[in-house]
Amino acid sequence: MPEGQIIKALSGYYYVHEEGSNQIWQCRARGVFKKRGISPLVGDYVSFEPSSNGEGTVTEIAKRRNELIRPPIANVDQALLVFSIEEPEFNQILLDKFIVHIEKADITPIICLTKLDLAATLDGIPEEMEIYQKIGYEVFITSSKTKIGLSDVEEYLKGKTTVFAGQSGVGKSTLLNELDPSLQIETGEISLKLGRGRHTTRHVELIRLPSGGMVADTPGFSQLDFSSIEAEELSGLFLEFRDYSEQCKFRGCLHQNEPSCAVKSAVEKEEISSQRYQNYLQFLVDIQSEKQKRRY
Incomplete structure (x- = not known):
């Protein structure tokens, strides 16, 4: 039975890129x-049973390395x-909130700061x-207008599956256009190739970059609440806390009001x-408040 990866999900169909070929199969799920x-999620590695006219049925889903719920995608690097x-x-x-959710999903966060051209000097960064670099996160500082930093980002995406995240207007579409000009994504206008513009993406799709x-x-990250995160695990999602947490006097220290907190x-x-x-x-207060609400 052939195998492949789901690269798009739309209206109950899963579009599977067959391994070892360029063929895309439009499949339903068993x-x-x-x-x-x-x-099934975009990013899933699957087995499928071909039928006719390029259609088929997804029969098995391989074990996932990780997954996100909103947006629904699996096996992201x-x-x-x-x-x-x-x-x-x-x-x-907001950046820290994104990092917490990405760390929770066991996905590596990378920080990309855009619009360097709007900073009057380097002091404008x-x-x-510097704090995030010290923690150990990869940080890219870019400008799509002056092309600064774009080749570094492009190099870092090679051979990996990357999900983009960020609030509206930060330059995600512009950055994607620089990485693959054929996408022709335009802010506020309908894309000639993709048939969508700002806020019109309604499905998840994996796009192979030329490089x-x-x-x-x-469609974006719509779940940034803390309903899936327990108070006791939040500390571990702040990487710089980990070594110090082991030195706290009390096991399970929340680093809130406890004495002898490292x-x-x-x-x-x-x-x-x-x-x-x-x-x-x-975030800890938010988690504790949500837990209190669920209790009642």
Whole structure:
């Protein structure tokens, strides 16, 4: 039975790129998946049974390395978190929220700061970028207008499957156009090739880049609440907390009000960013509030 990868899901059909060929099969999923409460996802590696006219049926889904629920996609290597210096202004708490959800899904976060041309000087780059580099995150600073940093991003996407994330207006579509000019995605206008413009993407699709690698074109990240994250695991999603957490006096320390907390001590010594810590506390309150609501 042939195998392949689902590269698009639309209106109950799954478009499978057959392994070892250029053929795309339009498939339905076996009814047994629905009975088991399983839905095939874009990015899934599958076995399928061909029928006629390029159609077929997905019969098996291979074990996933990871998955996201919204957008629904599986087997992603990394997430390019796209934020702009200005228009809209850089938003650190939103970036940290994205990072937490991406870390939770066991996907590697990469930070891409766009619109460098709007910074009057290099001093215009948010100083927070240095914090993320120190933590160990890959950070790219780019300008689609002046082409700065674009080749570095392109090189980093080679051979990997990358999902793009970021708020509207930060330059995701512009960046995708620079990576593959044939996409012709236009802000506020309908794309000649893809038949969509701003906010019109309604399905998830994997696009193969000319330089290698695949990027996920998605309707966006619509689930950034904390319903799937427990208070006890939040600390582990802040990478710089991990080593310090092991030194806390109490096992399961939430780094909130507990005495002899190594994380709070590291914040006081400026070994951990105070802003990142404040964002952590805010997320912790959000998680505890949601849990309280569910209880009642």
